Amino acid sequence: MQNLSETNILEKLNTKELSSKKLEGGKKFQLITEYTPAGDQPKAISFLKTEILNNKKNQVLLGVTGSGKTFTMAKIIEELNRPALILAPNKTLAAQLYGEMKNFFPNNAVEYFVSYYDYYTPEAYVPRSDTYIEKEASINEQIDRMRHSATRSLLEKDDVIIVSSVSCIYGLGSVDSYSKMTLIFKKNENCERDKIIKGLVELQYKRNDQNFHRGTFRVRGENIEVFPSHYEDEAWRITIEYNKITQIKSFDPLTGADNKEINLIKLYGNSHYITPxxxxxxxxxxxxxxxxxxxxxxxxxxxxxxxxxxxx
Missing domain, CATH: 1.20.5 (Single alpha-helices involved in coiled-coils or other helix-helix interfaces)
Known part of the structure; x- marks a missing residue:
């Protein structure tokens, strides 16, 4: 890990080869179910798949409630082996589809991306009374984590299904800028502890040695522990000895128990709106x-x- 502040710490830390490479790419979709296509489903699957391969962009799958449309689409996703975006008209239906797809593809990256506001009141100004009303909002931390998991999966994996609501059609900004705001840590890499800390701060991770939670990091002797924004029950411990990363481990942030040793990790920002x-x-x-x-x-x-x- 090199210098993160003189030009841009994040650009210095990441080599072009590593920053552009998908660390978890190449995995295929695997549909896990006791069902098999029946009735009109085999014909629909074959027809829709063929038309997609022929670059037909607009198709409609019709069927009554309970006819297995979700299963049919899951089968098509598996056979095409392409990332998929599923848009639902509201959060309730999106959550239902997310649960169903999660059951169909337990070994793949099925992600949930909806608005993370529990409530939102925009700012306003009333000229008559010269009153300024500040913006008020409450963010759902669990949904925020799932949004981070979704964007990370899109950039690091090939076997991705994103379930979203139509309220999330607005862009998050530049993919290139978001991709650049990462830190890559590799075992046996030369680095300095202070520069790692500066890099974490640039990614908007907050140091908190007492209350360790998502989006924070803490320093314990030769160890720097980071709780990534996309994880719920896993954190990373980076051990530095004589300005060299000697070990990287994932661990349970609640119990502190080690899970596994890792050779390479890529950490994304703690905010989607982070800017170089x-x-x-x-x-x-x-x-x-x-x-x-x-x-x-x-x-x-x-x-x-x-x-x-x-x-x-």
Missing amino acids: RPTVEKAIKEIKKELIVTLEKFRNEKKLIEAQRLEE
Whole structure:
């Protein structure tokens, strides 16, 4: 692990070869079920599969409730062996489909990606009373974890099924920027403990030596323990001796019991909206320039309250 701050710690730490390579790619879909296609299902599976291979983009599978449409689609996904996105009209149906697909593909990456807000009130301004209402929101931590797991799976695996709701059609930003904001740790790699810590902070992981939970890290002697944003019951322990990574292990964050030894890990940011430092610095300069122009405009128009609010 090299220097993470002079240019960009994250770019320095990651080699181009490792950062672009899928660490868990190449796995095929494996449908686990006691059912076999029956009735019209074999014909539907064959027809839909053929049309997809012929690049037909729009097809419809019709069937009454309980006719096995989900199983039919699961069979098609297995035979095509392609990543799949399943969109549901709401969270309730998305959760149902997620559970069914999880049962059909227990050995593959079936992920859930829906809005993580339990409630959300946008910011507002009432000119008549000069009242500013701040934005209020409550984030569901479990759904946030599942969203991180989904985006990581898309970038690191081939056997991926994402179940989502239509409210999540908006982009998360640049895939390239998100992919760059990673840390790669390899056994027997030369590194310095302080630079690893700086890298974790850049990824918006918070140091907490007392309350170890998802999205935090702690330092214990020669060990740095990280609780990845996409895991619920697994964390990583990186052992550094004489500026060299001598061991990487996964462990149970609740009991501290070791699970397995790992040669290579790739850690993604603790936020989907994390941005490389050069991009942030450039944006800050542009925002400051725009602020000067806007303040002058408001003052010329005698909009002193608006100008004061911007300055605050």
